[in-house]
Structures are given as C-alpha cells and as structure tokens.
Amino acid sequence: MDKLHMKLMFEEARLLYPGTKRGLEVEWEYFWNLKKFAHRRSEIVSLMVPAIKRQIVRHQDTTDFVPSWKNFKSWVYNEYWTLEWGSKDKNAPVACKNCGEPSTGMYGNTPHCRKLECKAAAGDGCAKYLIEQGQK
Numbered sequence: 001m002d003k004l005h006m007k008l009m010f011e012e013a014r015l016l017y018p019g020t021k022r023g024l025e026v027e028w029e030y031f032w033n034l035k036k037f038a039h040r041r042s043e044i045v046s047l048m049v050p051a052i053k054r055q056i057v058r059h060q061d062t063t064d065f066v067p068s069w070k071n072f073k074s075w076v077y078n079e080y081w082t083l084e085w086g087s088k089d090k091n092a093p094v095a096c097k098n099c100g101e102p103s104t105g106m107y108g109n110t111p112h113c114r115k116l117e118c119k120a121a122a123g124d125g126c127a128k129y130l131i132e133q134g135q136k
C-alpha cells in the first residue's frame with residue numbers, strides 16, 4: 001500500500017472517530033513518525049476503521065463499563081484498535097491476565113490492563129523497556 005492510500009484510510013478513521021481529534025495533517029504526521037509503527041503502518045490503517053465501528057456499536061449498545069473515548073492521538077499511540085472489550089461475550093469484560101482487573105487492550109492474544117507491569121507481563125517490549133529505565 002502506498003503512502004497516499006494509507007493516508008486516505010487514516011483520514012477515514014480520523015473522521016469516523018467520535019473522540020477529540022486534531023486536523024488530518026497533525027494527526028497523520030504524529031502517526032507517521034511513531035517509530036513503533038514504522039514496519040506495520042499499512043496493517044494498522046486497515047484495522048482502524050473496523051475497530052472504531054465496533055467500538056461505536058459497543059458504546060451505544062451497552063450499559064456496562066466501556067472505556068471512554070480518548071483523544072485520537074492517545075487512541076493511536078496506545079493501539080486501541082486492538083481493544084476488544086466484551087466482543088466475545090458481551091457480559092464478560094476481558095480481564096487482565098496478570099492482575100485480573102478489566103483489560104484495556106490486548107498484546108497479541110493476551111489481555112492486559114493499563115498498568116505498565118501488566119503490559120510487560122503480556123509481552124509488550126515497550127513496557128519492559130520503560131520499567132527497566134525506571135529502575136535505573
């Protein structure tokens with residue numbers, strides 16, 4: 001997928017996104033320059049719109065706890081397109097595998113919550129790195 005095509009798909013996601021967002025150029029530059037996504041940008045932009053649609057339905061559909069809409073920048077940075085709260089069983093929010101609290105995302109197939117140590121336990125290399133840095 002070329003850069004223009006990716007940008008168009010990204011824009012579709014940005015327009016659809018119900019939370020706070022900045023202009024296309026600002027959000028796109030931010031996304032494009034995130035090194036952690038450099039090798040999988042085309043995969044990510046194709047996941048965004050379906051994920052936002054699922055999350056919109058989830059928000060409208062339920063009185064259960066669902067995370068509120070972050071600003072788009074945080075949604076992107078934290079890879080919220082991987083978030084699948086309650087998608088298998090609507091009444092059972094996925095629990096963090098490490099501590100059992102409601103999960104805020106998946107790393108691979110492992111649900112984790114917001115806590116850094118839980119992300120690290122799920123195999124998130126970035127979280128491990130941040131913990132190591134914090135211990136120095």
Ligand SMILES: [Zn+2]
Pocket residue numbers: 096097098099100101112113114115118
């Ligand atoms: Zn946890």
